[in-house]
Structures are given as C-alpha cells and as structure tokens.
Amino acid sequence: MKNNKKSKINLWSSSTLGLLTLYTIFLIVPLLILLSDSFIDSRTGQFTLANFQRFFEKEYYYSTLFNSFKISITITFVAVVLGTVLAFFFARFKIKGAKGLRILIILSSMSAPFVGAYSWILLLGRNGVVTKFFENLLNIEMPDIYGFKGILLVLALQLYPLIFLYVSGAFSNVDNSLLEASENLGCSGIKRFFKVIFPLILPTVLAGALLVFMRCFSDFGTPMLIGEGFRTFPITIYDAYMSELGGNNGFAASIAVLAIIITLIIFLVQKYISEKNSFTMNSINKIRPKKIYGLKNVLIHIYSYVLISLSIAPQAYVIYTSFKNVNGTVFTSGYSFESYRIAFSKMGTAIKNTIIIPLTALIFVLIIAVFIAYLVVRKRSKATAVIDTVSMVPYIIPGIVVGIALSSAFNKPPLVLTGSMTIMVIALIIRRLPYTIRSTVATLQQIPLTVEEASLSLGASNIKTFWKITIPMMSAGIISGAILSWITMISELSSAILLYTGRTRTLTIEVYTQVLRGNYGVAAALATILALLTVLSLILFNKVNKGKDLSM
Amino acid sequence: MSVAINIEHALKAYGKNVIIPDLDVQIQDKEFFTLLGPSGCGKTTLLRMIAGFNTIEGGDFFFNENRINELDPSKRNIGMVFQNYAIFPHLSVRENVEFGLKNRNFNKADIGPKADKFLKLMQIYEFKDRMPERLSGGQQQRVALARALVIMPDVLLMDEPLSNLDAKLRLEMRQAIRDIQREVGITTIYVTHDQEEAMAISDRIAVMNLGVIQQIGTPQKIYHRPVNEFVASFIGRTNMIEGKCNKNEITILDHKVKFNNIDFKGDVKVSIRPEEFIITEDNTAIPAIIKDTIFLGLNTHFFMELPNKQIVEIIKESMINNENDTGKTVYLTINTSKVNVFNMEGSENLVIAYEK
Numbered sequence: 081m082k083n084n085k086k087s088k089i090n091l092w093s094s095s096t097l098g099l100l101t102l103y104t105i106f107l108i109v110p111l112l113i114l115l116s117d118s119f120i121d122s123r124t125g126q127f128t129l130a131n132f133q134r135f136f137e138k139e140y141y142y143s144t145l146f147n148s149f150k151i152s153i154t155i156t157f158v159a160v161v162l163g164t165v166l167a168f169f170f171a172r173f174k175i176k177g178a179k180g181l182r183i184l185i186i187l188s189s190m191s192a193p194f195v196g197a198y199s200w201i202l203l204l205g206r207n208g209v210v211t212k213f214f215e216n217l218l219n220i221e222m223p224d225i226y227g228f229k230g231i232l233l234v235l236a237l238q239l240y241p242l243i244f245l246y247v248s249g250a251f252s253n254v255d256n257s258l259l260e261a262s263e264n265l266g267c268s269g270i271k272r273f274f275k276v277i278f279p280l281i282l283p284t285v286l287a288g289a290l291l292v293f294m295r296c297f298s299d300f301g302t303p304m305l306i307g308e309g310f311r312t313f314p315i316t317i318y319d320a321y322m323s324e325l326g327g328n329n330g331f332a333a334s335i336a337v338l339a340i341i342i343t344l345i346i347f348l349v350q351k352y353i354s355e356k357n358s359f360t361m362n363s364i365n366k367i368r369p370k371k372i373y374g375l376k377n378v379l380i381h382i383y384s385y386v387l388i389s390l391s392i393a394p395q396a397y398v399i400y401t402s403f404k405n406v407n408g409t410v411f412t413s414g415y416s417f418e419s420y421r422i423a424f425s426k427m428g429t430a431i432k433n434t435i436i437i438p439l440t441a442l443i444f445v446l447i448i449a450v451f452i453a454y455l456v457v458r459k460r461s462k463a464t465a466v467i468d469t470v471s472m473v474p475y476i477i478p479g480i481v482v483g484i485a486l487s488s489a490f491n492k493p494p495l496v497l498t499g500s501m502t503i504m505v506i507a508l509i510i511r512r513l514p515y516t517i518r519s520t521v522a523t524l525q526q527i528p529l530t531v532e533e534a535s536l537s538l539g540a541s542n543i544k545t546f547w548k549i550t551i552p553m554m555s556a557g558i559i560s561g562a563i564l565s566w567i568t569m570i571s572e573l574s575s576a577i578l579l580y581t582g583r584t585r586t587l588t589i590e591v592y593t594q595v596l597r598g599n600y601g602v603a604a605a606l607a608t609i610l611a612l613l614t615v616l617s618l619i620l621f622n623k624v625n626k627g628k629d630l631s632m
Numbered sequence: 633m634s635v636a637i638n639i640e641h642a643l644k645a646y647g648k649n650v651i652i653p654d655l656d657v658q659i660q661d662k663e664f665f666t667l668l669g670p671s672g673c674g675k676t677t678l679l680r681m682i683a684g685f686n687t688i689e690g691g692d693f694f695f696n697e698n699r700i701n702e703l704d705p706s707k708r709n710i711g712m713v714f715q716n717y718a719i720f721p722h723l724s725v726r727e728n729v730e731f732g733l734k735n736r737n738f739n740k741a742d743i744g745p746k747a748d749k750f751l752k753l754m755q756i757y758e759f760k761d762r763m764p765e766r767l768s769g770g771q772q773q774r775v776a777l778a779r780a781l782v783i784m785p786d787v788l789l790m791d792e793p794l795s796n797l798d799a800k801l802r803l804e805m806r807q808a809i810r811d812i813q814r815e816v817g818i819t820t821i822y823v824t825h826d827q828e829e830a831m832a833i834s835d836r837i838a839v840m841n842l843g844v845i846q847q848i849g850t851p852q853k854i855y856h857r858p859v860n861e862f863v864a865s866f867i868g869r870t871n872m873i874e875g876k877c878n879k880n881e882i883t884i885l886d887h888k889v890k891f892n893n894i895d896f897k898g899d900v901k902v903s904i905r906p907e908e909f910i911i912t913e914d915n916t917a918i919p920a921i922i923k924d925t926i927f928l929g930l931n932t933h934f935f936m937e938l939p940n941k942q943i944v945e946i947i948k949e950s951m952i953n954n955e956n957d958t959g960k961t962v963y964l965t966i967n968t969s970k971v972n973v974f975n976m977e978g979s980e981n982l983v984i985a986y987e988k
Binding site for chain 1: 683684685704705706707708709710711712714715716718719720721722731732735736776779780783789
C-alpha cells in the first residue's frame with residue numbers, strides 16, 4: 081500500500097522533472113546562448129553593445145524594423161476588418177453555399193503563405209497572366225504588385241480566415257436574446273453592432289489579432305519572394321545569420337533578441353487589454369442566420385464570394401499550373417503530368433521527409449502536451465506552474481529565431497545536432513507545443529474531476545484511471561488538435577529554412593527553393609501535393625471533430 | 633459486507649483555513665445517515681474525506697475496527713454517487729456498471745450476471761447498450777447508483793445526488809434510493825442541503841454548520857426538539873419571539889403563558905413553528921392583524937402582525953370561506969407542548985434541558 085502511494089508520486093514528479101530538463105536543454109539553454117552571443121564579444125569575452133549599436137546606426141538595418149511594424153499593423157487591421165465582417169455576415173444572414181464557402185476559407189488559410197506570394201506573382205507579377213492580359217489586349221498599365229502592396233495582399237488574404245474562425249466561434253457564444261434585448265431597448269442595426277456585438281467579441285478579436293500580428297511579424301517566405309526592396313525584420317535576421325556562418329553570429333543573435341523583446345511586449349499588451357475586457361458567455365439560444373432580401377442581400381453575397389474567391393485563387397492557380405507544360409519559369413501551351421514526373425523522380429526524399437519529420441514531431445508533441453496538460457490542470461504545484469509558463473514561451477518567438485537559437489546551440493559539443501533530422505523535429509516540437517498544450521488543457525478542463533474520482537472509488541488505480549478514463553475522454557480533443565498541428569507542421573518554413581540540409585529537405589522547403597531557382601512546374605506540382613495532403617488532413621479533422629469549431 | 637463507521641476528532645484544514653475543527657460521529661451498520669447543512673458547512677468535505685479524495689489533517693476514521701486514514705481511495709471499497717453522476721461518457725451503460733467489477737478481479741463469468749442483476753434492480757436493463765449521452769438525467773442517476781452498488785461496497789456515499797433533477801423526478805428518485813438502500817442493506821452516508829429531502833430519506837440526520845455538527849438525531853427528534861436556534865430555523869420554518877421566563881411561566885407580548893416542561897429564570901427566545909399557533913375567538917389571547925395570505929391548496933399561510941410589529945407566519949388547513957381575511961384581527965395562543973424555548977444566545981434548548 082505504502083509502496084503504491086510512493087510510486088504514484090514518482091510518476092508525476094519524475095515526469096515534471098523530465099519535462100523541466102527537456103525544456104532547459106532544448107529551449108532555455110539555446111535562448112540563453114542566443115542572449116550571450118548578442119551581448120558578449122566572441123573574441124574578447126567582454127560584455128558589449130556593439131551588435132545593437134550596429135543595428136541602430138545603419139538605416140539599412142533599423143528601417144526593416146519600421147517596415148515590419150508598418151506591414152504587420154496594416155495587415156492585422158485589414159485582416160480584422162475583413163474577417164470580422166465576414167464572420168458577422170455568416171452568423172447573421174443566410175448565405176448561399178455557406179457550408180462550402182466555410183471549407184474554402186479554412187483551406188485558403190492552411191497553405192504556407194509564400195505559396196500565395198508565388199502564385200500572386202504568377203498572376204499579377206511583371207510577367208503575370210493577368211498583367212499581360214491587361215497590357216497586351218487592353219493596353220492598360222497594371223500597378224506594381226511587388227513590395228508593401230504585395231505583402232499586404234498576400235498576407236491579408238492568407239490571414240483574415242484566422243480572424244473569421246476566431247470570431248465565428250465567439251458569435252456562437254453570443255446569445256441571441258442579447259441581440260433581442262438590445263433591440264427591445266431601442267438599439268439596433270449598425271449602432272447595435274458597435275454598442276453590443278463588438279464589445280462582446282472584442283476579446284476574441286484581440287486574441288485573433290495577436291495571432292495575425294505575430295504571423296506577419298515573423299513571416300519570412302512572403303516578403304522574401306514578393307517584398308523585393310521592401311525588407312522586413314525576419315529577412316534581416318536571415319541575411320545576417322547566413323552571411324556570418326562559420327564566424328560568430330553575434331549580430332544575427334542580437335537582432336533575434338530584439339525580435340523576442342518586441343513580440344513579448346506585444347503579447348503582454350494584448351494580454352493586458354484582453355483580461356480587462358474579458359467575460360464568460362454561454363449561449364442557450366444561438367444566433368441563427370436569417371434570410372434577407374433585396375440589395376442588402378446582393379451586396380452581402382458579393383462581398384463574401386469575391387473575398388473568398390480572391391483568397392482561394394492563388395491555390396487554385398498553382399494547382400492549375402501544375403498540370404501545364406513548362407519550360408523553366410515559362411508555362412507553355414498544352415497539359416501534361418511532366419511536372420509531377422520530375423517532382424516524384426527528384427523529390428522522393430522530400431515527400432518522405434514531409435511525412436517522417438512532422439509525424440515524429442507530432443508524436444512527441446502529443447505525448448508531451450498530454451503530460452503537461454495533466455500536470456498543469458490536475459497536479460498543480462510551483463514546478464508545474466513553471467512548466468506552464470515556460471511551455472508558452474515559444475508562442476511568442478518567431479520561427480526563424482527558434483531556428484537560429486537551435487542551430488547555434490547544437491553546432492558544437494557536447495551535443496551536435498545541426499544538419500540532422502533530429503534538430504528539425506525538435507524545432508517543430510518547440511514551435512507547435514504551445515498551441516497543442518492550450519487545446520489539450522482546454523479539453524482536460526472540461527472533464528469533471530469527479531469522473532476520475534468515480535473511477536478511483538470503483539477500484540481503479542491512478543495509472544489505470546489515467547489510461548482508461550482520462551485519456552479516452554480526452555481523445556477527441558487530442559486527435560483534432562493533432563491534425564491541426566500536423567497541417568501547420570507540414571507547411572512550416574521559417575524555422576526549417578535555417579536548419580535543413582540536402583538530406584532533410586521537406587516539401588515546403590523544396591517548393592520554396594524550386595520557386596527561387598525558377599523551376600515553376602516542379603514547384604507547382606509539389607505545392608499541389610502539399611495542398612492535397614492538407615485537404616486530406618482537413619477531411620480527417622472534420623470526421624473526428626464532428627461539427628465543432630476549428631481553432632488554431 | 634456493510635460496516636459501521638466511526639470518526640474521531642476529524643480535522644480538515646487548508647493551510648490556516650480550518651474547515652472542520654474537531655468532529656466526532658458514529659454511523660451504525662446499514663444505517664441511512666444524512667449530513668445536512670447550508671452550503672459551505674463542511675458536509676461535502678467530510679464525505680470526501682471518508683471517500684479518500686480529501687486529505688485528513690487529523691483524527692481517525694474507522695470502518696469497523698480498520699483505520700482507513702491512509703488507505704488509497706481505490707482500496708476503501710466505497711460506492712460513490714456524485715452530484716453530476718460522473719458517468720463515463722465513452723463507455724456504454726453496461727460498461728459503466730461493469731467498470732468496478734473488472735477492477736476487482738471478479739471471475740469473468742460472474743461479471744455479466746452481476747451487472748445484469750443491478751441493471752434490472754435499477755430498472756435500466758433495457759438501456760444497457762446505450763451510450764450515456766442518450767440517457768435522461770434520471771436514467772443517468774440510476775446508472776450511477778447501479779455502478780456504485782454492483783461492487784458490493786462496504787459503504788455507499790452520495791453527494792447531493794438529486795440536486796440536478798427536476799422536482800417530480802427528485803421525489804421519485806428519493807423513494808427509489810430509499811427502497812434500494814433497504815433492499816441491499818448498506819451503510820449509506822448522504823449529503824444534502826435540502827432539509828425536506830433529508831427528513832424524508834434518513835434514519836438519522838447530522839445537522840452541520842461551520843464545520844461543526846450541531847445535532848444528530850432522527851428526523852422527528854431534530855424537527856420537534858432542535859438543540860439550538862440554528863437547527864430550529866434551518867429545519868422547517870419557525871417564528872422567534874422574545875419573552876421573559878419565570879420558573880414555568882413565560883411572558884410573551886404582555887401575555888403570561890404557562891409551560892409544563894420548563895424551569896428557568898431570565899430572558900428567553902420562544903421558537904414557535906407556523907403550525908404551533910392556535911387561532912381562537914378568545915379576545916384575551918395575543919391579538920394579531922392578518923397582513924397577507926398565501927393559498928397553497930391544502931394549507932393557507934397567514935402573515936400576521938403582532939402588537940410589537942413583528943410579522944409571524946402561521947399555517948392553517950385551508951377553509952372553504954377564508955378567502956379574503958387581510959386586515960382582520962384574530963387572537964393567537966400557542967401549543968405549549970410542541971413549542972421550543974431557547975436561551976437568549978440561542979445556544980441551548982431549555983425544554984430539552986428540563987425533559988432530561
């Protein structure tokens with residue numbers, strides 16, 4: 081009996097210890113190394129601010145910071161407006177084909193952003209089909225798509241679906257009687273939207289806005305492809321890191337540290353505002369979409385269809401071009417599977433890696449997330465509170481910074497991992513854990529403690545209760561979280577771009593490099609394969625998660 | 633096999649916050665024992681200490697002679713029914729009921745018939761292959777009870793099991809629980825804040841407040857002879873009227889009332905339940921003005937103002953012609969054999985003191 085009690089304490093305390101050790105080795109130490117690289121001169125070993133000085137002295141560098149802010153704030157604003165309005169329309173009004181449109185919205189947000197950038201270049205770039213069409217046939221000069229405008233177009237269309245999904249979830253928690261009460265008290269129409277509805281969904285909008293801002297601020301692929309002269313912060317980090325390979329990476333490290341500080345501040349501000357404005361809602365009478373008629377109906381349909389068509393257009397076009405004959409960057413007439421033949425013959429390892437690396441990471445993410453969620457929710461202590469906080473750290477660290485931190489920490493003994501598949505897996509685990517932990521914690525919190533107690537009182541041991549009761553009850557939540565993680569993992573670029581080698585290329589990296597090299601046909605074929613994987617995963621997700629909301 | 637439970641000097645504290653300071657209680661074998669009290673009185677805490685889900689900071693808990701303080705919850709052989717039923721949602725009704733049997737290494741061939749027996753006893757045999765989400769609240773409650781009883785526990789613990797049911801179902805399940813407890817013959821500890829439910833179902837009740845048991849006794853004893861003002865006002869309704877006692881005569885509102893079960897000198901509180909007032913034609917009795925009436929079919933509740941402006945509640949069987957009595961003056965006497973008298977602190981029942 082005594083033994084039994086002892087071993088139960090050991091399982092949870094040893095897993096707490098194990099998790100703390102893992103986080104120390106793979107997150108805290110690399111971040112500390114990054115910090116020391118940025119503040120300590122590698123030759124003299126003295127404290128120095130030279131790296132930061134260098135950054136703030138040259139406009140070439142510090143202007144990228146302003147650029148990143150400018151573009152991220154603009155995109156966040158545009159995405160919030162587009163997404164909130166669309167979610168409002170979908171919640172309040174009957175829209176023809178709403179179910180199908182919803183799927184298209186989700187699909188358009190699931191691809192890697194740079195694929196969108198690449199596709200928009202094909203459409204609206206200097207030699208884009210639309211551009212050529214207007215110039216040659218109608219003799220109209222098309223506006224330039226590169227730079228600020230291009231990034232805005234690509235990322236706003238890519239990211240408003242996140243706001244849409246968040247806000248749609250919030251609307252399903254707003255009780256219809258609140259709207260009726262407001263109308264009854266003489267407040268309706270636009271006034272009601274701003275006085276009642278918007279304040280209710282504001283915390284959700286802010287949470288979504290933070291996510292959008294973070295994605296913009298740390299996105300690497302899009303500005304790289306379509307930004308041209310418009311340089312953003314992640315590109316500076318990448319360039320600084322690439323140009324210093326082999327030497328010291330103090331400069332790249334110090335920019336990375338700046339990036340962490342900035343995202344941390346924004347995270348804290350958002351958290352502060354959200355907590356001040358948050359409340360719990362539980363709707364009994366959900367808002368039901370109602371049918372409307374006339375001009376209003378037409379305008380709402382035009383808005384929804386145009387917006388969603390625009391956001392799905394790049395993916396559709398990439399899939400279309402993958403079946404075209406191609407010569408380098410020029411698509412010629414006629415259709416064939418030639419691009420796919422080349423893709424499969426050359427990229428076998430990339431396809432294999434795209435399965436193996438995320439799958440391995442996913443297994444670890446799930447195991448760790450379940451353990452952490454259980455410790456945080458059921459076994460509260462100071463140690464588990466530390467784990468809870470530490471596990472959220474990667475949420476605010478741009479992927480490219482994770483890449484730099486890992487590669488500079490593990491390129492020398494005692495632990496050399498650079499170039500290995502392991503380091504790619506670790507990067508994905510670190511990047512994806514915060515999201516999975518949050519969703520797992522939410523799942524676990526919905527399971528009443530009494531169910532576990534019932535099992536104990538019926539004679540099941542702690543371990544048996546965990547496996548037979550807790551895990552099965554969490555399984556639906558775990559699986560749907562897993563599929564979402566899987567989808568984001570297979571399209572991960574920003575951390576992988578610094579860590580991959582010839583042997584560990586993934587489809588996403590391969591698409592990116594093929595685009596840069598000008599092999600458009602292969603790139604399109606690979607992107608289509610990637611999209612297909614995503615669609616299949618989403619179908620699986622819907623099967624598992626019948627009718628529940630999708631949240632990232 | 634059912635057991636007697638003995639708890640001595642139980643102590644529950646969260647850091648410096650003491651929930652139960654020092655509690656003694658003995659529960660007899662096969663008894664239906666109820667812990668009754670307002671929310672936050674420590675009744676659920678005590679139940680969970682017995683179940684093993686709350687730690688025990690001090691004292692001794694015995695099942696017969698066996699001290700169970702450190703025993704793991706899974707080893708205490710307890711059947712527990714939770715407020716939210718805690719049915720395993722991923723297991724069918726039958727699998728829920730069999731769950732405890734499977735943990736107890738029963739002979740595999742016995743598990744099915746045993747489960748069947750309790751499924752039938754609880755009248756849910758026809759739902760045995762359903763998933764819990766397709767059951768009504770009352771049916772889930774029956775599953776919870778079958779699951780708790782099928783393992784032949786030493787003790788059955790129930791934590792406000794009826795509070796999530798509607799009024800009609802609550803009455804029905806109350807009777808079902810009482811019947812099955814008698815039939816199985818198992819020591820049962822039942823937690824509730826509903827005094828009517830407690831009286832209807834229990835052999836004995838412990839009334840708790842602030843972590844202290846105020847009184848233990850049969851429902852009749854607790855209702856008719858509450859030990860202090862808290863119990864008198866928590867169980868049923870009562871009107872407290874201050875008076876002055878001289879030996880066996882109490883002066884209430886300038887009227888002298890003789891008692892034959894009291895001997896005290898000083899200020900007192902007289903606790904008169906609504907049905908213990910007698911309305912008379914005798915105009916030397918206490919005058920009262922009818923302020924409001926509530927008609928409840930069988931009975932009518934009168935709210936009357938006494939000469940000292942105090943409003944009292946009086947219950948009478950409804951008459952065919954007392955529709956609109958508001959404003960009328962009537963005269964009141966009291967049923968002295970039923971009434972209780974407390975000292976001014978409300979801490980002692982002077983009638984009990986005399987009857988001892």
